[in-house]
Amino acid sequence: MNYNAEIPIYLQVIQDIKKKMVQGRIIPGEKLPSSRELAILYKINQNTAARIYREMEMAGYCFTRRGIGTFVSEEKEMFEKIKEEMANELLHNFMTGMKDLGYQKGDIISQIADYKEEKAK
Numbered sequence: 001m002n003y004n005a006e007i008p009i010y011l012q013v014i015q016d017i018k019k020k021m022v023q024g025r026i027i028p029g030e031k032l033p034s035s036r037e038l039a040i041l042y043k044i045n046q047n048t049a050a051r052i053y054r055e056m057e058m059a060g061y062c063f064t065r066r067g068i069g070t071f072v073s074e075e076k077e078m079f080e081k082i083k084e085e086m087a088n089e090l091l092h093n094f095m096t097g098m099k100d101l102g103y104q105k106g107d108i109i110s111q112i113a114d115y116k117e118e119k120a121k
Contacts, residue, residue, distance in 0.1 A: 001042055010052050013042050015086075017052075018061065021072065022083045029074045032062060 001016060003009055020026045032053070033041060039049040053070050056062045060078065064070045098108045 009042075009044055010048050010055065013038075013044065013048075013052050014056060014061075016042075017056070018082050018086065021061070021079055022086060026072055028072055028076055028079065030072045032070045032072060034069060 001012070003012055017026065017032075026032075032038070035046055035049040035053060038044075038052065039046040042049070053062065053064070057064060057070070060073060060075075061082070062070050062072050095108070098111070103111065
């Protein structure tokens with residue numbers, strides 16, 4: 001994973017895990033790697049890996065069973081909520097970027113339509 005120096009690493013890893021959850025690559029109730037395994041997987045400090053799981057647990061994305069491991073939440077509705085939140089964030093960033101370039105709502109819609117037409121060819 002290539003990290004963005006402007007965003008804390010733990011937030012980038014959480015975002016990546018959430019994306020995998022939404023994509024179905026991580027399923028409800030699935031056991032997550034140990035903190036040590038997560039640190040190796042993402043090439044991060046083990047303390048950062050532990051923080052990732054603490055943050056995710058506080059947000060309700062996972063839960064820990066002492067001595068057994070950390071598991072993804074079994075609430076399927078949560079996956080839809082994450083998907084919607086991530087989509088809204090992408091849309092917000094896109095709209096903000098387009099407005100920063102001087103585009104108005106109608107111009108943005110035209111740009112999207114043109115882009116869609118180009119991809120269809």
